[in-house]
Amino acid sequence: MGTGTTLNVEVxxxxxxxxxxxxxxxxxxxxxxxxxxxxxxxxxxxxxxxPPAEPMPEASVAFSEALMKTGYMFPLIKGTEVLVxxxxxxxxxxxxxxxxxxxxxxxxxxFHVFLAPMGMGMTVVLxxxxxxxxxxxxxxxxxxxxFRATPGAK
Numbered sequence: 001m002g003t004g005t006t007l008n009v010e011v012x013x014x015x016x017x018x019x020x021x022x023x024x025x026x027x028x029x030x031x032x033x034x035x036x037x038x039x040x041x042x043x044x045x046x047x048x049x050x051p052p053a054e055p056m057p058e059a060s061v062a063f064s065e066a067l068m069k070t071g072y073m074f075p076l077i078k079g080t081e082v083l084v085x086x087x088x089x090x091x092x093x094x095x096x097x098x099x100x101x102x103x104x105x106x107x108x109x110x111f112h113v114f115l116a117p118m119g120m121g122m123t124v125v126l127x128x129x130x131x132x133x134x135x136x137x138x139x140x141x142x143x144x145x146x147f148r149a150t151p152g153a154k
Contacts, residue, residue: 020031025031026132029133030088030133031089033126034088034089035087036087037101038081038082039085040081041078041080042078044073063115084097084101098109101130102130105126108126
């Protein structure tokens, strides 16, 4: 009987270790995603990461130049990336940050699918991270996804 009790404690301890490890996954993903968007958003303003050695496809260069020529779209996108990165890193308003990031992610995926397929690996990683965090914070999105909502209802 004493052996059975000890064995049960060890099994419970092993389960606790696994459970405690998996509860940190959203934090790690949130931090990595926040860091990526913060750094690449800042790079849009400060240009501290050198451009790729291989030339970009002509259509992707034209698209990027068009965003910059508007005078507001490129700073808006990069400013959103910086803001989302800060929010994710600080663990503040994470569902809002993920919502703000959704249209940016759609455009990143579309850009790499249609204009620059060479960067698809990192795009898939970012998309998986974004979808994972949206799933991890799904309880915060549940009221927003109500089929029929009533103003002022709780």
